[in-house]
Amino acid sequence: MQDNREVLLEMKDIVKQYRMGDEVSTVLKGISLTVYRGEFVAVLGPSGSGKSTLMNIIGCLDTPTSGEYFLHGQKIADLSESELAHIRSREIGFIFQSFYLLKDQNALENVELPMIYAGASRRKCRERAKEMLKRVGLEDRMTHMPSQLSGGQQQRVAIARSIVNTPILLLADEPTGALDQATGKQVMEIFHELNEEGRTIIMITHDANIAAHARRIVRILDGNLYEGGETADA
Amino acid sequence: MLNFAMLVQTFEMSIRNIRNNRMRSFLTMLGIIIGVGSVISLISIVGFATRSMLGQFSSMGAGSLQVNIYGTPVKEGLTDNELREISQIDNVLSVSPLITVNTSVVKDKTIYKKISVLGRNEQFFLRNGTIREGRALTIKDMSGNIPVCVIDEDAESVLFPNGNALGSGIRVGGIQYRIVGILHKEANYADDFAFEENRGKEGRVFIPYKNGMLMNGQNTMISAEVYTKDTSRINETVAAIEDYVKGQFNGAKDSFYIMNLSSILNAMDTVTTMMSALLGGIASIALLVGGIGIMNMMLVSVTERTREIGLRKALGAEPIVIQIQFLLESMILSLVGGNIGIVIGELISFIASKIIGVPFTVNIMAILIGFLFSVAVGAVFGWAPANRASKLNPIDALRAE
Numbered sequence A: 001m002q003d004n005r006e007v008l009l010e011m012k013d014i015v016k017q018y019r020m021g022d023e024v025s026t027v028l029k030g031i032s033l034t035v036y037r038g039e040f041v042a043v044l045g046p047s048g049s050g051k052s053t054l055m056n057i058i059g060c061l062d063t064p065t066s067g068e069y070f071l072h073g074q075k076i077a078d079l080s081e082s083e084l085a086h087i088r089s090r091e092i093g094f095i096f097q098s099f100y101l102l103k104d105q106n107a108l109e110n111v112e113l114p115m116i117y118a119g120a121s122r123r124k125c126r127e128r129a130k131e132m133l134k135r136v137g138l139e140d141r142m143t144h145m146p147s148q149l150s151g152g153q154q155q156r157v158a159i160a161r162s163i164v165n166t167p168i169l170l171l172a173d174e175p176t177g178a179l180d181q182a183t184g185k186q187v188m189e190i191f192h193e194l195n196e197e198g199r200t201i202i203m204i205t206h207d208a209n210i211a212a213h214a215r216r217i218v219r220i221l222d223g224n225l226y227e228g229g230e231t232a233d234a
Numbered sequence B: 001m002l003n004f005a006m007l008v009q010t011f012e013m014s015i016r017n018i019r020n021n022r023m024r025s026f027l028t029m030l031g032i033i034i035g036v037g038s039v040i041s042l043i044s045i046v047g048f049a050t051r052s053m054l055g056q057f058s059s060m061g062a063g064s065l066q067v068n069i070y071g072t073p074v075k076e077g078l079t080d081n082e083l084r085e086i087s088q089i090d091n092v093l094s095v096s097p098l099i100t101v102n103t104s105v106v107k108d109k110t111i112y113k114k115i116s117v118l119g120r121n122e123q124f125f126l127r128n129g130t131i132r133e134g135r136a137l138t139i140k141d142m143s144g145n146i147p148v149c150v151i152d153e154d155a156e157s158v159l160f161p162n163g164n165a166l167g168s169g170i171r172v173g174g175i176q177y178r179i180v181g182i183l184h185k186e187a188n189y190a191d192d193f194a195f196e197e198n199r200g201k202e203g204r205v206f207i208p209y210k211n212g213m214l215m216n217g218q219n220t221m222i223s224a225e226v227y228t229k230d231t232s233r234i235n236e237t238v239a240a241i242e243d244y245v246k247g248q249f250n251g252a253k254d255s256f257y258i259m260n261l262s263s264i265l266n267a268m269d270t271v272t273t274m275m276s277a278l279l280g281g282i283a284s285i286a287l288l289v290g291g292i293g294i295m296n297m298m299l300v301s302v303t304e305r306t307r308e309i310g311l312r313k314a315l316g317a318e319p320i321v322i323q324i325q326f327l328l329e330s331m332i333l334s335l336v337g338g339n340i341g342i343v344i345g346e347l348i349s350f351i352a353s354k355i356i357g358v359p360f361t362v363n364i365m366a367i368l369i370g371f372l373f374s375v376a377v378g379a380v381f382g383w384a385p386a387n388r389a390s391k392l393n394p395i396d397a398l399r400a401e
């Protein structure tokens, strides 16, 4: 197998339950997953199967009900709030399913945010943010407010924001959901480049064509994870 | 960890948030503006009022008493002899009659109604009169028919705007008087306490007390100042004088009144201190209400911006950074409000000083109190909402509607 590769994250028997009144619904039913450094993983699964829930746990935004999660060999459950913040700003890039841009800040300022929280200087923030927006094809929309951007453009701003700190791990929840095929393809090209640079990517998608870009596919069904086998190199 | 660049940008974000909610920010600040403004203006106004009152009393100086005679049908006032006997009472240094002369000064056919004419003896000048030029009135001037006078600097500048007052003549009660001395500006002198609007406004002319009595057509004195030797024994002295005067008026208790200035000053001091504390307390309530306004607005803001907070945390903002952002917002609001309040408060104080008629001074203490109070209000009332924001769980916050 691939035991000679460096393990980036390891999940052991992750369970996530939501309690609503007396009812307890178990969304993740004991998921174990190992992702190696440099992998490009696609997560497939029907709506409501728990993909976003899993992604939030991987991104250190949510905590599992039980089970252990190690990132970089560090047990996430042992970390303090500010250590988690540190990881979120420097090691993880998150593209949310519903982009989540700050509506009273323009594209550039939105992209700068993770850098600000990583403590970069203003000049560096500006430079880097411009570079990233250029990379997603929005060089002529830098000072637009989110409300002045189309859904696809907003999604690209969110992508630029997720990679501005050159994270080791890029988590993308339906990154091409709001994009047409051509733009979606552009985004996939960016992902490939990032992957080639050595960044690990975990991407949720409904679209089998998009999933085909990944080197590894896992499926979530009814709270369980199934290894979907390797795909051919795209 | 937290660094300078992060702080600067957090500060900018706070400013932007305040600007993006102009109306709400202004209304929030209004509470602080009114609070600080009223604290400052009330403290200053009490100060001005106190100064104005003290100014009228304390010109007499400590350790002096004023004996005021209301008289009885058979006896109007005190005689020379009685004054001499008072001056022999234990601890009494000297006595000076205080004659409010009902006449005006005339010079070059102009009547100076706002210059008051006071009859005094030589003791008054021994104790209070710093003479700038010329000489004081002496015991030799007290025979009742020597037309000499001493004027103060206010009267000098009104009567002799071009100088040369010393040795010149003015008419007092129809008689030509020669000015033999000019009182120094700093000199202490008791006023006649007539409290008439214009009396003494343009200065005072001092003539020998006997001359004043003659002009008034009175042969006894209804007011005199008593100077004591040892201020700490002033209460016994008051009692002794009281005994004596009562005896002279056949035991009629309400025929006179002895005003003890040091005790009045002390009482007044207590009253004004209490008044400032009371008014300050009332104004602090305004400030407290303003603070609650800030807290309310910040809590609303935290609730409204829950999703934003969640996103910031998801993008790597540490709890402390979120806390600082919200704390900065509330502190900027209350600081800006506080400063506007200081300016408005000083403006009101300025107008009040003109109305009361004392020179305007900026009360540094009041400004400091207003400033520190507004910073404290911002920090204290902003802390809870900021803390609440920093503790939000990112994913819950992101999902919030």
Ligand SMILES: Nc1ncnc2c1ncn2[C@@H]1O[C@H](COP(=O)(O)OP(=O)(O)OP(=O)(O)O)[C@@H](O)[C@H]1O
Residues within 6 Å of the ligand: A018, A019, A020, A027, A045, A046, A047, A048, A049, A050, A051, A052, A053, A054, A097
């Ligand atoms: N805070 C919550 N409280 C209760 N139930 C929740 C909560 N968050 C998610 N769920 C439930 O967990 C399940 C999985 O949700 P999740 O968002 O992970 O789905 P998903 O696989 O991402 O779906 P989609 O493809 O539509 O985005 C859903 O049934 C949802 O109702």
Ligand SMILES: [Mg+2]
Residues within 6 Å of the ligand: A051, A052, A053, A097, A173
């Ligand atoms: Mg989802």
